[in-house]
Amino acid sequence: MQTLAPLRPVPAAEVDPTDVGQLVREDRVHARVYTDPAIFDMEMERIFERAWIFMAHESQIPNAGDFLTSRIGRHPVIVVRDGKRQVHVLYNRCPHRGAILCREAEGNVHHFACPYHGWSFRTNGDITGIPFRSAYPESFLKDENLSMAHVARVENYRGFIFASVAEQGPSLVEFIGPLKDGLDNLLDRSPTGEIDVSAGVHQYAYKGNWKMQMENGLDEYHPPFSHASTVKPDGQQVQRSYGAKGGFKVLTGSDPNQENARSHYDHGEVHGARHGQAYLTIPDATRRSELDDPEYRRLLVERHGQEKALALIESSNMSNAVFYPSVIMRVTGNMHIRVVRPISVGLTEVLVWPIQIKGVADGINQGIVRYANVHVSVSSFVQTDDLEIFERVYEGLQAGKPDWVMLARGMGQDWDGPYPDEKVGLATWETGMRAQFRYWKEQMTEDRR
Template sequence: MIRATTTDTRVSRQSYWGDDEFRLEMERIFRRCWLFVAHESEIAEPGDYVTRNLGGEDVIVTRDEQGEIRAFLNSCTHRGTQLCRADLGNSSHFRCSYHGWTFSNSGDLKGVPERKQVFEPSFDKSAFGLVRVPHVESFHGLVFASWNPGAPPLAEELGPAAWYLRGVLDKAGDLVALGPPARARVRTNWKLGSENFAGDGYHLATTHQSPIELGTYLNTEAFPQLEGVSMADMRGRCVVAGNGHAFRVQHYDLPGTEPMFFGYPPDRWQEMAEGLEPGQIDLMSRQSVFHGNIFPNLSLIDAASLSSGDDTPAVSYVQFRVWQPIDSMHSELMLWALVPRWYDDEQRAHSLRANLRMVGLAGIFDTDDLQNWTSVADMSRGSVARATDFVYEGGLSAPKDTEKTWPGDVYDIDHSETNQRELYRRWAELMNDETFASTGAGRRAAR
């Protein structure tokens, strides 16, 4: 049975590891929601494409000859062969390996071998364009797609979360992806990653004790502007942004309003602040770590750290990651490292090193985290274990932060399960919505 309500502080373990529950999630969440598919810089030029998975279906995401971003089912409309086998590339057309039907990167069927000999004169090519993903939208460089013909506009779905995303995406101008995403198959359920990034400050001191001891966290040597400020002065806050989206920030209430973007060159701070609202400057320029999750499975972290040893400068790193569901017990983790377009080669190299070192596939944090998340999967195989619940009671009486002008509900608490409750509130809302039917979600490309 699927259960989790808006007031629940518990989620049944069966909801994570049950096959029926997984199928229902694919139907009611992943065929319905906006899902992240690519960063615009991955498909910057006409003809650029990447192949991705959208809610369990393989898709090609292209920038067509007119510069428009589109997404199609990666399956020939003749007899279903996989059309594009590469992860990325540039091509104006895709030719099927079976009988040779050829499609443009706008999804239209253009070429049919031996058309006159094999098919009737009435054969209508325009009826066999690729199955188009009905909605594709870009938000400040993040490309989202949805199989749901009735999907609300992306900005509406993001709600107050858009303000936080803009803080990350706009503060340093355009961001660019440093190559294609790193990918790894991991043995755990997608929700464990999403709920952790949504705001689990509680696990840091236990799970990540080693990086604390190694001094990779914020310290005054790396950030001279924090002279006299200690870790203890950091105030963690949890933000519930609605629609299942949530964030956590490690924030320093430093005096004054002068912008201080940790990990960016001080001579850029003023310029960086110009594109942001005052609240976004306060949030973004006084944080050492900002992370969150856009429901259902797009996580992000925006932080600063040393790039390797103590003698390297502190540098910013931004990572977006997707917890792609494979089945109830397995997910594919995809990681995108992003940097400001104006970073020179040396800054890019430092940022990438910090990114890989902290949150790369073999980074300090993911090594620690995955040990726990695979352990949860392993310990959830039996029916006795599955009959129990996971507990989300932390921070039930957390006070709202009334000083901050940040949108959504801002809680003046660091270690809380406020954000996980929001994620599962939305999850339960969609899982229990019997009115949503996803059949016919895709439609043929218009001629």
């Protein structure tokens, strides 16, 4: 990918820079929402410090002392299982002089020790050691603020751990809305009711804004064009999931510019609900091809009974579940968890873990990992195209004109869904992105004084 020169913020043009609400209209958003460092600073406070942010799946920290390091916006945190097997999310900072306690991405510890002055802490965050403590007054040593600080709220939904630094707000289930159905379906499709996220991680960064990846997780308009090198003349894309008989169909006709041309993706839908939560549905059953494995089906029938197992398979139609603002989960087909971490206004880190299914044949799980490599690794046939596009978009937005980025596809044609404030459209429409920006605008302009 091309190395970009240092970039400047796009000028405010006719938009009042003091009124962030003017940057979002019904059918478009101003380029500054992707390029202005001051707006990025506000997002870290008003979006990431109020939302539920995905931390880990419990299979990543199965044992006492297991930990992962992560971030909530700009806050470095540690997700750790203590000696009593309780999960904590702790600020990754020594209370003494402020040093980061743990640099490792993951591991197992008996305690955390500060490299600066040697203060040490139990895996539940409690202070356990202060070197040369006799120099401190006894009253100081009784200060409760000497232990590591806990993130305000932590919730675990069927193994998926989320945290919020906000003291108050909606519960996790309220916040994720319709995406709970996707998690339930994913877990109910396991013969054991469990999944495993310990197969390893792909980690990379791109020079662009974090929202570009979150929006792209709902964008079925782009595949025939961004991923043109993977699409054959008959409209079939390369094989992208275990058990598929061939490639995924992406074009119904050969020429998308014909007047009545229709994307094959529009056999599916895009849903956008409250709090920016949104998801895609699959356009055809080839996207859940692993469920055609006879042994897999037998195990599901054994667990649920014939009628419920078949109904479960038939209802497995959620594809990308986009948990705003921090994670995209592919819950059908080439299943994975894709965490999006903002580093700066023009730099974003992405981490991808394949999701494996407990209780199925090894070949299925090996296939899931193999097709995660094909789809979402840094050397894949697909995600590399997206990363190039994100960088091109960010570079293109440095142009002073035009001022706006368009979100009008399908506007006025979408319909109400079953969840509160939910809108539904065809999969190539920008319905889900508009839901994201409704929440963005609400949080960025709300006065909580």
